[in-house]
Amino acid sequence: MHSAPxxxxxxxxxxxxxxxxxxxxxxxxxxAFRPLEAARALRAGAGPAALRAAPGQAVxxxxxxxxxxxxxxxxxxxxxxxxxxxxxxxxxxxxDPPAVLAVRGExxxxxxPCVAVVGARAATVYGLEVARxxxxxxxxxxxxxxxxxxxxxxxxxxxxxxxxxxxxxxFLACGPDRVYPAAHRRLAARIRERGALVSELPPGAPPRxxxxxxxxxxxxxxxxxxxxxxxxxxxxxxxxxxxxxxQGIEVLAVPGPVTxxxxxxxxxxxxxxxxxxxxxxxxxxxxxxxxxxxxxxxAECGPDPGPAAPxxxxxAPASAILAALRHHPAxxxxxxxxxxxxxxxxAVALLELELAGRVAEDxxxxxxxxxxxx
Numbered sequence: 001m002h003s004a005p006x007x008x009x010x011x012x013x014x015x016x017x018x019x020x021x022x023x024x025x026x027x028x029x030x031x032a033f034r035p036l037e038a039a040r041a042l043r044a045g046a047g048p049a050a051l052r053a054a055p056g057q058a059v060x061x062x063x064x065x066x067x068x069x070x071x072x073x074x075x076x077x078x079x080x081x082x083x084x085x086x087x088x089x090x091x092x093x094x095x096d097p098p099a100v101l102a103v104r105g106e107x108x109x110x111x112x113p114c115v116a117v118v119g120a121r122a123a124t125v126y127g128l129e130v131a132r133x134x135x136x137x138x139x140x141x142x143x144x145x146x147x148x149x150x151x152x153x154x155x156x157x158x159x160x161x162x163x164x165x166x167x168x169x170x171f172l173a174c175g176p177d178r179v180y181p182a183a184h185r186r187l188a189a190r191i192r193e194r195g196a197l198v199s200e201l202p203p204g205a206p207p208r209x210x211x212x213x214x215x216x217x218x219x220x221x222x223x224x225x226x227x228x229x230x231x232x233x234x235x236x237x238x239x240x241x242x243x244x245x246x247q248g249i250e251v252l253a254v255p256g257p258v259t260x261x262x263x264x265x266x267x268x269x270x271x272x273x274x275x276x277x278x279x280x281x282x283x284x285x286x287x288x289x290x291x292x293x294x295x296x297x298x299a300e301c302g303p304d305p306g307p308a309a310p311x312x313x314x315x316a317p318a319s320a321i322l323a324a325l326r327h328h329p330a331x332x333x334x335x336x337x338x339x340x341x342x343x344x345x346x347a348v349a350l351l352e353l354e355l356a357g358r359v360a361e362d363x364x365x366x367x368x369x370x371x372x373x374x
Contacts, residue, residue, distance in 0.1 A: 004042070004084040007107060010073040022065045023048040024081050024100050025072075029060050029202045031099045033214075038099035042082045051099065071203040075177040076192070077104045090114065090222045094247065098200035098218070102176035105196035109144050109167045113289055116146040116219050116244075118237045119153025119229035119254075120262050125332070126354065127153055127230035127262060129347045130254050132160040134227060137280035139166025143289065144195065146223050148173070148215060149184055153229045153237075158191055168195040169222065173215040175205035213239055220244035224287035227277045229254045231265030238265050241274070250286040252277035257354065257361040278355055317341060317349035322358055325369040335367065 008021045030053045031038040038051055053059045060068070072079075080086050080101045088110035091097045103110070117135045119127055135145045135157035145161035147154040149170040161168040170191050174180045176199040179188045188197055200218065201211060216239045220226050226244040228251065231237040241251045253274045256263025270276060275286050284290045320339055324330065330338065336346045350367070353359040361367050 004047075004081040004087075006080075006084045006086040007103075008079040008081070010069045010078070018069075020048075021069060021079065022062070024079050025065050025068055025202075026060065027051050027081075027099050028079070028102065028200075030054070030057060032201050032205075035098050035200070036096040039082060039095070039097050042099060048081070068203040071177045072102065075104055075203075077102045077176045077197075078107065079103075080107055080110075088112075088222055090224075091218065094217070094221045096217075097221075100200070102199045102201075102203075103196050104176060104198075105192040106167070106194075107196060109169050109195045110198070110222065112144055112222070112224070113142075113287070113292065114144040114146045114169065114223045115283060115287055115289075116223040116226040116240065117153070117157035117229065118147055118219065118226065118240050119266075120231055120235065120237065121150050121152040121154075122262070123152035123156070123230050124260065124262055125343070125347045126256065126351055127254070128156045129344075129351050131156040131229045133351075134229070134254075134277065134280055134283065135160040135168075136164040136166075138283060139164040139168070141280060141284060141289075142166070142292075143284070143287075144169055146171070146219055148219055148236075148240075149180070149188065149191075149197075150236075151181060151183075155184060155187060157229075158187060162190055162194055166194075170195070170197050171215045171218045171222075172197060172199040172201070172207075173211040174207040175199060175201050175203045177203045178205070178207075180207040212236055213243075216240040217243040217247075220249055221247055223249060224289060225250040225252060225283055227252045227254070227283055228266050228269060228274075229277075230256060230262040231269075232261055233264045233268065235265050238269075241269060250275065252283060252286055254278075255355070259361055317345055318352045318358075321346075321349050322353060322369055325359060325367055329362070329366040329368040331365050332367065 027048045080103050082099050086107050131153045139145055139161035145157055145168045147157045158168045179185045220240050220243040228237050228241055244251050251274045253266040253269040254277050277283055359367055
């Protein structure tokens with residue numbers, strides 16, 4: 001029976017180590033789209049040499065594999081093969097775990113505990129603020145925040161986890177030597193220092209449409225729970241949620257205005273039985289991490305307050321906004337000018353009001369007050 005190494009370093013120049021690295025690198029090429037077949041063979045004790053290319057499939061030459069090894073060396077990526085001891089335990093639950101992962105950064109971050117925070121690329125100010133608040137609180141509670149490095153909610157979640165001094169993992173839909181989108185190179189470098197960038201694709205692989213569903217199953221598979229912050233009805237985030245449900249992983253959704261296209265997907269998840277994500281405590285309870293993170297959670301959020309009072313007092317900016325909207329509906333920009341509120345303070349106050357069901361956004365972008373006196 002073959003024993004997989006814990007991980008393989010492209011900088012190891014020993015003949016045996018280099019041969020093993022190139023053998024697993026070949027598997028990265030030949031079985032990236034055949035993970036189920038590869039996993040069955042490896043779990044049965046086969047080694048990389050037993051994983052043959054499919055009929056008609058191109059196999060990289062020794063020269064091409066050596067060029068890939070140098071690319072991974074430059075990217076500071078190591079290979080983590082199945083089923084070595086460094087392989088993420090959570091991914092072993094999958095029926096189709098990758099045969100080998102390319103990891104840039106700390107592969108220890110993949111051991112968790114992990115929670116995914118995902119959502120729309122074209123996110124609203126509300127969605128970005130919620131993602132930052134949730135991801136930051138989770139990171140401070142000791143949870144590894146997992147996402148996909150995309151624009152919008154994904155990037156906000158990664159950034160908030162880093163700013164909180166926590167760890168974060170980004171799964172890539174391209175080769176491990178690339179960053180997509182390219183505008184996130186600096187963010188990717190920060191993630192590598194305090195977490196990991198992970199790909200199951202060979203070096204040089206571009207971010208093709210077919211790669212994203214593969215990537216999404218790993219985001220959910222690594223996580224104890226998946227939080228969808230904003231999502232349209234046809235969204236990659238909903239693909240991640242479906243993977244999570246298939247994998248038996250808890251799905252939570254952030255409620256949003258019923259008139260907002262970016263909340264159509266999340267509100268549909270809630271209608272279909274997903275748990276609402278109103279706080280980090282909600283997420284940790286759903287993920288089964290409340291006891292594990294109890295001390296950090298209480299320091300972050302305070303003791304569990306129990307059921308919320310039906311007419312809890314609002315913070316001063318929120319009260320001012322509600323009073324203004326009772327008389328005249330207004331856009332966010334109009335409110336900011338009328339009340340002289342900075343964009344950040346306005347976003348936080350509106351978030352409080354929207355979560356409390358006190359404010360709604362109409363199709364024309366105008367906000368109006370709900371409830372008594374509106």
